Amino acid sequence: MPLELVFILEQVLNGLLVGVYYLLIALGLSLIFSLGGIVNLAHGGFYAIGAYLIVILTGEIGFFGAFVVSPILVAFLGMATERVFFRRFYRLDPMLSLLLTFGLAMIIEQGLRMIFGAAPIPYAIPGFLHGQVLLGKLIFSSYRLAILIVAILAVAGLWFLLQRTPFGRVVRAGVQNPDMVGALGISLSPYFTGVAALAMGLAGLAGVLMAPITGVHPAMGLEILIPAFVVVVIGGLGSFWGVVAAAALVGIIRGLTVYYYPPASEASMYLLMLAVLLLRPRGMFGERIARFE
């Protein structure tokens, strides 16, 4: 294989990895919006909380303990947020929930700033995941491969939960027609709480995974929120695999743009979004959801 192609292949594979960071955030956003119609601008805040939690907890209970406990704590925080705030807004004008989550996002960011200061706080890759994996001429960071494995497990688990369990069946039915679910005598209320816990827990997990390779600072949530929204829009609402495919595509195209024309690397995803929306306004694999049309 010519060398140029090897390097392009390397960027494509690396782009897939980058896409995974967006994926965990995007899946949660998509779930909360599809079920409750809430655009959760505070989602990045929960990602940041996950990152801060692992930094604090590693000192107390070690890396593995913190790795498991932090996303769970974020999930509980997500449940509380749903119980206290979100559920008052499901049937109201979406503008109101947008204001709510915008406010929550600001409160989380400023709260982190007040407690931990504005400067980034250090957190290193755990010792046993240091190093690189060489594959011929290609190089991968061991830690990023570990992230990939954890993310694949999380996504597979989520897919199983949504597609193969009674919980998932009710959630999917609730997305399509909440009134009919109610008429069948099923209260959606606990499912809303469960979905919020799942979605925020995934954001927390993303924060935990990213803490060693990105700066842990109060505004980190904002940095990832917008690309994640773009991924949801490109993939299409309500489509699980659409979001997965969009995350991979956004990552790959970003990698190739860095290779050929770096100044446009962050803009590439917006151009992709523009193209997709022109051709398919519902996104690549977006389903028709009657109540959002």
Added chain:
Amino acid sequence: MVHSIVHPSRRRLLAGIGGATLLGGIGAPHIVRAQADTVRFGHLTPLTGFLGPLGAYAQMGVTLAVEEINAAGGVMGRPIELLLEDSVNPATASTKAERYITRDNVVCIIGEISSASGLAIAQVVERHQKLFLNTGCNSDALRGSDCNRYMFHVEACNTQYVKAVGTALLQRGLIDGKKIYFLTADYAYGHDLSRVGKRFVEGNGGEVAWEDLVPTDSTDFSAYILKIRQAQPDLIVSNLAGNQITNFVKQYAEYGLDIPYAGFGFDTALAWGAGKGTFGGEWPVVWHHDLDVPASLAFVDAFTTKFGKPPENQAWGDYVAAKVLAAAMNEVESTDTAALLEHFGKEPKLDILKGREGYFRDWDHQLMQEMYTMTARPVDEVQNEWDLMVLGPPVPPADEALESIAPTPEENACEL
């Protein structure tokens, strides 16, 4: 129900109290206790956004300085009243500077980090003929094409940063005849730094063989690191800014490449954010808390006692600016702009907590001062989270003029 009007529910009452408190807070005057006989200093710096971490240190530095000045008798016997605000962006910085001068009657403005906001403030002070001490904007243009007789620069300019670390790199044999890879933040500051950096590299026999312009919202550098690994340069130079530096340093360590790297611009907080075992490379710095100079150690001590952590270089800038200005006012016994301009025009020697005294150069108002470089301290010698770097000797060395690392009039012409 009449009843509920006569006896409002407790919940509503609480809400009422809460609402009133909130409104009271919002409605409180900007200056809670207006004192007739004070001298007002206005401070502006970004507290949010990617420069926010540095702005927090700037506020701490200037607050400490004003406390110490007031404890020592203030300015001509009057205490300084310090006003602090978030400058946010150029438009807001301009509005707030205007308000400081016309409504609050400040005698000067101190602060800023973003060169774009610094320029906006400079235009306001020029209109009102008040002094502005820039403590954090680096761009050479602010001292050159955009220079202004009411603006003084405590912060070093890009050329001083580049020549400080560049000299060290040159001595290590990493410039002459070498191929260098630039990573440059894609906005005004990065472009200015890249321009100055190229001039230094090419003037010393090196070649900038690659340059990637990195968008300011990039947080993942893996794709760039793969490109660098493919290119195999002799040296990587970061012209990145803010959190970009933390992210790059962290991720570069992840890939374990053995290509040396350095930066032309830097702030210590970004290295602290990268952490032990991750921080590497060679970087220029305007001041550092390890500096073994009595006045500097006293500042570090007072700062650490007050804030529970050592000062970052940005805290030094705002501390020194307030101190230098208050000292000048006491010297000329006036807060009048013309008197202060005349005073600084004589290039008086200033105590800036460094081994050598500094002075504001008359033709561009840049503070002539020592710079330093720093490298990573070996991991097993690191004592605590603030102790990640080893400070190099001052640049220029004691037998060379401070001007030797500053831009020449040919490099950066300024008409005051």
